[in-house]
Amino acid sequence: MRGVEIVKSLGPELDIILKDVAIDHIVKGVQVLSRALYIRYFKGYRLQVAGKRRVREMIDKEIKGKDNEELAQLLTTLWNRTNGRLYHAMYNKVRTINEEVDKIVRIEDDAARVFLDELLGEYDKDRLYLCILLNEVKFSREVIKEKLDKDVPFEEWPPAPPPAEEEEEAAPQPAATEGTPEA
16 A cells, blocks of 8 residues: 555544644655755745645645655654654564564454553554554454544555565676686
8 A cells, every 4th residue: 555545545634643743844854855845835935834734735735636655655754753652662562473564464353452452551542543554554444443443444454565575686696707817
């Protein structure tokens, strides 16, 4: 699943992202990501006055309108960084199933319930839901509905793991040199 599809599916959760992540971090990230995007939305504007509104306008046009995957990934990364304790708590729990979390196809419902019960003691339902969606945690939609009272807006959930990267074949051999060996 692509990050742009996830961000496009967010309703009120998008406001949570904009509340959690400092607007100036988003603007600085956009400036590094794409100079043209930065100029289009932020050059000449005082962020203290128009920051959040301009960021929301950019998200609506670039992600929802133009499917800007890089911007969606930037928002996901910034949100994960801002909510680092939650992200790492979730990651460490999921990692108990398989050290290579990207290879997990599905997390059994019993394990998912235990994880969520533990995390609900410290984090709110909205942020847990965001963490699950943005990071494609392989909980079933039934457990998400039961524990967080949220519906997953995708037909296919949990998403399939990313395709396995092909390992490099044998290292390239140096080209043979021509000539005769020296005596």
